[in-house]
Amino acid sequence: MKAGVIGAGAWGTALAQLLAADGQAVTLWALETDVVDAINGARENPLYLPGITLAPSIRATSAMADLGDCDMLLVVSPAQHLRSVVAQAPAGVPLILCSKGIEAGTGLLMGEVARAAQPTSPIAVLSGPTFAHEVAKGLPTAITLACDNAVLGAQLAARIARPAFRPYLSDDVTGAEIGGAVKNVLAIACGVADGAGLGLNARAALISRGFAEMTRFGLARGARAETLAGLSGLGDLVLTCSSTNSRNFSLGQGLGEGRSAADLLSNRRTVAEGAFTAPVLRDAARAAGVEMPVVEAVCALLADAAPLGTVIDALLARPLRPE
Numbered sequence: 445m446k447a448g449v450i451g452a453g454a455w456g457t458a459l460a461q462l463l464a465a466d467g468q469a470v471t472l473w474a475l476e477t478d479v480v481d482a483i484n485g486a487r488e489n490p491l492y493l494p495g496i497t498l499a500p501s502i503r504a505t506s507a508m509a510d511l512g513d514c515d516m517l518l519v520v521s522p523a524q525h526l527r528s529v530v531a532q533a534p535a536g537v538p539l540i541l542c543s544k545g546i547e548a549g550t551g552l553l554m555g556e557v558a559r560a561a562q563p564t565s566p567i568a569v570l571s572g573p574t575f576a577h578e579v580a581k582g583l584p585t586a587i588t589l590a591c592d593n594a595v596l597g598a599q600l601a602a603r604i605a606r607p608a609f610r611p612y613l614s615d616d617v618t619g620a621e622i623g624g625a626v627k628n629v630l631a632i633a634c635g636v637a638d639g640a641g642l643g644l645n646a647r648a649a650l651i652s653r654g655f656a657e658m659t660r661f662g663l664a665r666g667a668r669a670e671t672l673a674g675l676s677g678l679g680d681l682v683l684t685c686s687s688t689n690s691r692n693f694s695l696g697q698g699l700g701e702g703r704s705a706a707d708l709l710s711n712r713r714t715v716a717e718g719a720f721t722a723p724v725l726r727d728a729a730r731a732a733g734v735e736m737p738v739v740e741a742v743c744a745l746l747a748d749a750a751p752l753g754t755v756i757d758a759l760l761a762r763p764l765r766p767e
């Protein structure tokens with residue numbers, strides 16, 4: 445049995461380290477050849493996960509064909525590149541999707557994209573409150589593993605569970621995907637509140653009212669409320685909205701300090717998924733008749749469409765309503 449990981453950003457590298465820590469062989473596909481060379485040579489990924497010495501049983505490669513002997517593949521590319529990497533992956537092997545986002549242009553969730561790109565591969569989703577650096581260091585972490593095939597889900601959970609890494613099984617794939625995608629947009633909003641000095645009351649309000657938006661949207665798409673209230677929804681929302689370790693939160697902080705989105709997003713190497721998901725989510729919510737005012741506000745700031753003060757005033761001036 446050999447695990448493959450597609451994508452050697454921070455999260456793919458941390459997951460490879462988790463799976464290889466007890467000596468199991470892991471093949472890690474990276475886009476960049478300098479990342480492949482650094483992992484195989486110096487046992488480090490200085491570009492995306494600096495400061496972590498990687499296990500000797502991780503072998504990095506830039507050839508997808510090298511994943512041919514793997515019995516499960518963790519897909520950890522940015523959401524907007526998931527379609528292209530899954531299309532190149534070996535067919536028929538269970539895919540564990542770890543990317544958080546909604547595809548621009550199609551509005552599809554990651555499972556829908558993967559099924560279109562690789563129709564014969566069984567699919568599961570892994571999502572939850574999991575900063576890559578903490579997992580790579582072996583710190584305790586719990587996560588949702590969602591799969592609509594209970595037998596396969598249990599097999600995959602057993603394969604990835606470690607003493608300090610606990611997957612909780614769910615059959616609500618849509619719920620797990622929506623929680624992970626929406627929380628990134630809400631983390632930008634909380635970062636804005638922090639950068640603009642709006643205080644901790646404002647942050648708590650954004651988390652709570654943002655969670656109400658996540659729940660409304662999720663229920664409209666067939667997700668279950670308990671999934672949204674679990675690790676992959678509320679759990680990840682709380683983590684990402686509370687820490688500058690989050691790239692989405694940090695992006696929001698910059699916006700809150702008055703910097704333009706164009707400036708903040710140009711020339712970034714690491715991904716802040718919420719910036720891509722926000723406009724797609726807004727359009728999907730409008731089409732479904734679901735109100736998402738916090739998401740709308742984030743979209744306005746990301747498009748540099750309105751001054752910060754105007755966006756904040758508009759949110760506060762919304763008609764009073766029942767909770």
Ligand SMILES: NC(=O)C1=CN([C@@H]2O[C@H](COP(=O)(O)OP(=O)(O)OC[C@H]3O[C@@H](n4cnc5c(N)ncnc54)[C@H](O)[C@@H]3O)[C@@H](O)[C@H]2O)C=CC1
Binds near residue numbers: 457475529
């Ligand atoms: N970093 C974290 O703590 C966590 C990240 N995630 C999710 O994992 C996914 C990947 O994020 P990170 O590993 O943090 O990435 P990262 O921001 O560390 O690195 C960027 C990644 O994008 C890849 N990339 C750039 N252009 C590409 C292309 N054309 N085709 C394929 N790949 C390309 C790079 O090779 C690199 O692997 C995201 O959806 C993120 O939301 C989920 C949980 C935790």
Ligand SMILES: O=C(CO)COP(=O)(O)O
Binds near residue numbers: 572573628690693
């Ligand atoms: O998804 C994450 C933690 O669960 C990582 O969040 P950021 O992408 O905002 O850094």
